[in-house]
Amino acid sequence: MTVITRTPGGTRHKTGAARVRSAAAGTGYHLFSGVLAAIFLLPILWAVLNSVKPAAEANSNPPTLFPHSFSLENYQKLATYGAGLGTYLWNSIALSVLVVVGTVIITVLAGYGFARFQFRGKSLLFGTTLLILMVPYATILIPLFIVLGRLGLTNSVFGLALVLIMFQLPFGVFLMRNSFESIPRELEEAALVDGCGPFGALRYVSLRLVMPGVVTVALFSFIASWNEFLGPLIFLSDGSQYTLPIMLVNLSIGQYGAVDYGAIQAGVVITIVPVLLLYLFLQRFYVSGLVNGALRG
CATH class of the missing domain: 1.20.5 (Single alpha-helices involved in coiled-coils or other helix-helix interfaces)
Incomplete structure (x- = not known):
């Protein structure tokens, strides 16, 4: 008892x-x-x-669990594959940075507007933004390709970034609106009384309080753009513009059906490391922002 x-x-x-x-x-x-x-x-x-095994051992059947000898042969092979690992890595970084910066700026301003201002058609505009979530990504790739072609943005990392930003907006706007609504209006009113304008109150008061939500939006957009495969496959045609996921797929095809598993695993490791480090560094903001942004509807 x-x-x-x-x-x-x-x-x-x-x-x-x-x-x-x-x-x-x-x-x-x-x-x-x-x-x-x-x-x-x-x-x-x-x-x-597998990435640190010699090529013969990495492709052996049955596979070995631990490498019998340490080798960087697979990473050296990646460095000289196609246009070069540095080119694909730079394209992925440039794409991710453009998507993160564009998504954060647009969603912060849009979320603040939906949370603080009253205007005609506000609910309709917010609902229309969320409707993008219901549109299957693959179904509008051809229309988007035609639009980017007329704008001269096909085979361009910048044009691809615009497409990916559009698909990050619904979640980002929803999260930022809820994050701003969780902040008492009295804090901004006090800043206005002290001489701040609306943008000053946003910059010096509200934005600092919703930073976990901003980090969450940035992380989601970074992971989505860093791992994106279908968009680059459709909108990029020049090998020098390819990103890491496209490089890994081309590497996996090989010549005469041969697959170099060691080089593929080395590419996987290189792809994982930036995302893993960024998440570990920002995880406390990520968890806090996701919870705060989801509690209010």
């Missing part, structure tokens, strides 16, 4: 079966979390190990 005792200071202490149940629940939680983390980390570990 569980016994709860009260100390002279009023603190209640659990004894007996309650402590056993609490310890068992904690152990079970950590065990389950550890197993789940191992399941997610094993493919990454496998890619890292």
Whole structure:
């Protein structure tokens, strides 16, 4: 039977079966979390190990778990593949930076406008923005290709960035509107009384309080643009404009059906590292911003 005792200071202490149940629940939680983390980390570990194997060992059948000898042959092969790893890496970085900057600027301004200003057709415009989420991405690639062609933006990283920004707007605007609505209006009114204009109140007061939401939008747009495959495949035709995902697919095809698994795993590792480091560095802002932005509707 569980016994709860009260100390002279009023603190209640659990004894007996309650402590056993609490310890068992904690152990079970950590065990389950550890197993789940191992399941997610094993493919990454496998890619890292294969990337440092010699090409012959990486392509051997059956595969070896640990490399018999350490080699950077696969990374050297990537460095000289096609237009060069540096070219594909730079294209991916440029695309991701353009998408992140454009998405953050537009969603912050749009979210602030939807949260703070009243205007005719506000609800209709906000609902129309969210309707983009219901449009299948692949179904409008051909119309978008025609539009970009008439604007002279096909085979351009900038034109592709505009397309990806459009598809990041619904989630970003929704999250930023909710983030701004969670801030008391009195804080901005106090800034206005002190001499700030509307943009001054946004810059010096509201924007600092919704920074977790801004980081969340930036992370989502970065991951989406960094891993994007279908858009670059359709809108880019020059090999010097390709991004890392396109390079990896071309590498996996190989000559005469041969697949260089070691080089592919090396490319996977290079693709994973920036996203992993960025997420680990900004995860506390990401979790906070996602929760705060989703609680208000």
